[in-house]
Amino acid sequence: MSSDPAVRCSDVTLSYRRHPAVHHLSGSFAAGSFTAIAGPNGAGKSTLLKGIVGLIRPDAGTIALEGVRRSDIAYLPQQSALDRGFPMRVVELAAMGLWRRFGPFRRMGGAAMRDVEAALETVGLSGFEDRSVGSLSGGQFQRALFARLLLQDSRLILLDEPFTAIDARTTEVLLDLVCRWHREGRTVIAVLHDFDLVREYIPQTLLLAREQVAWGPTETVLTEENLARSRRMQEAFEDDAELCKRPAA
Numbered sequence: 001m002s003s004d005p006a007v008r009c010s011d012v013t014l015s016y017r018r019h020p021a022v023h024h025l026s027g028s029f030a031a032g033s034f035t036a037i038a039g040p041n042g043a044g045k046s047t048l049l050k051g052i053v054g055l056i057r058p059d060a061g062t063i064a065l066e067g068v069r070r071s072d073i074a075y076l077p078q079q080s081a082l083d084r085g086f087p088m089r090v091v092e093l094a095a096m097g098l099w100r101r102f103g104p105f106r107r108m109g110g111a112a113m114r115d116v117e118a119a120l121e122t123v124g125l126s127g128f129e130d131r132s133v134g135s136l137s138g139g140q141f142q143r144a145l146f147a148r149l150l151l152q153d154s155r156l157i158l159l160d161e162p163f164t165a166i167d168a169r170t171t172e173v174l175l176d177l178v179c180r181w182h183r184e185g186r187t188v189i190a191v192l193h194d195f196d197l198v199r200e201y202i203p204q205t206l207l208l209a210r211e212q213v214a215w216g217p218t219e220t221v222l223t224e225e226n227l228a229r230s231r232r233m234q235e236a237f238e239d240d241a242e243l244c245k246r247p248a249a
Contacts, residue, residue, distance in 0.1 A: 006068050006156055006187040007052055011061035014044070014051045020237070021047040023211040024061070029189055029204075031067065034182040036198040037191045038222065039208040040152040040234040045191040046078065048208065049158045052189070065156075068187075071100055074154035076145055078161050084134050091129040092142050094119055097151025121145040124173055139170035146174050157181055159190040163197070175201065195222055209233035 005028035014022040022044040029035055037045045039220055050056045053075045065073075072081075074097075095116045123143040136144065142162070149157065159178070163171045168188050179201065182188050192198050198205060198218060205221040207213040209230040215223040 004031050004067045005029060005064075007189070008064045008066055009061070010064070012051065012058050012063055013060040014047050014056050015059050016047070018059075019222070020063070020210060021050065025208075025212055026061075027212065027215050028066075029187060031187055032182075032185045032201055033204055034179075034188045035190070035204040035206060036202040036218070037189060037206045037208055038193070038195065038198060039213070039230050042210075043208045043230070043234050044210045045208055046160050049075070049189065049191060050158050053158055068156050072151040072155045073158060074149045074156070075158045076149060076160060076162060079142065079165065081137065084136075084141060084147075086133070088133045089122065089129065090125060090131050090133060090136070091116060093133055093144050094147040094151060096149035096151075100152065115145075115151060119150045120144075122150060122177065123147045124170075130166040142166050142174065143170060146177060150177070154186070156187045157189070159188070161191050161193065163192070163194065195227075198222065210217070210237050 001128065007029040009025050009027055012022060012025045013020060037048060039045055047056060051058060053073055054070060060234065090208070091113075095112075097119070098112055098115070117126070117129070120129060123146050125140065125143050128140065128144075132146065133141065146162075157178075162174060162178070166174075175197075178188060178190070190202070192202070199222060202218055204216065205218040206215045206228055207221050207230055210233070213230045214223075214226045
């Protein structure tokens with residue numbers, strides 16, 4: 001893992017309707033690192049990912065991409081934020097990962113389609129190419145989304161609750177793929193709630209409760225003391241607080 005940052009946050013505040021969601025966050029995600037963003041519900045974890053990808057602009061501070069272009073980011077939002085009712089086949093959903101290479105309107109040739117088939121095979125969806133997306137189970141749909149991510153071939157990968165509400169076998173398959181991305185030197189940032197999974201697989205953790213509780217090696221971050229502090233901090237925040245109102249820890 002490089003010591004150079006891929007993403008640098010400098011005194012970042014992100015909000016919805018002028019109420020704070022992430023408050024005065026400073027730190028960096030090193031290039032090639034694998035980091036979990038953990039914390040209580042409503043702690044600003046998903047908001048931080050949206051800030052990194054550029055969907056939300058900081059109210060204060062900056063989020064800088066160091067040596068990474070916006071087009072180098074692969075972002076997977078929560079399943080609940082995705083519309084599965086759009087009429088689309090599995091092969092078409094996965095092939096969207098090649099848009100950066102081909103554009104949305106250029107017809108893909110045989111080599112590209114073989115890449116799509118290989119990606120679907122990697123996530124265990126061979127034979128599902130012509131199934132409609134709406135007919136898939138939650139786990140199958142997440143596998144198809146990961147096939148799309150695989151084809152994006154991005155240097156920075158942002159995952160928002162990628163293993164929520166899916167079966168154990170699918171979690172195992174997709175976690176293996178995420179760990180492979182990390183071994184390849186890609187920067188992976190994932191919002192996760194399963195602390196046991198984080199402790200076993202993920203080297204770095206940012207513990208967030210609208211502001212930073214701890215950030216560093218997972219074994220030093222996910223202590224009982226830090227987790228209790230994160231819960232107290234989150235409970236102390238007021239949803240209608242002004243942007244610079246800090247709660248007592």
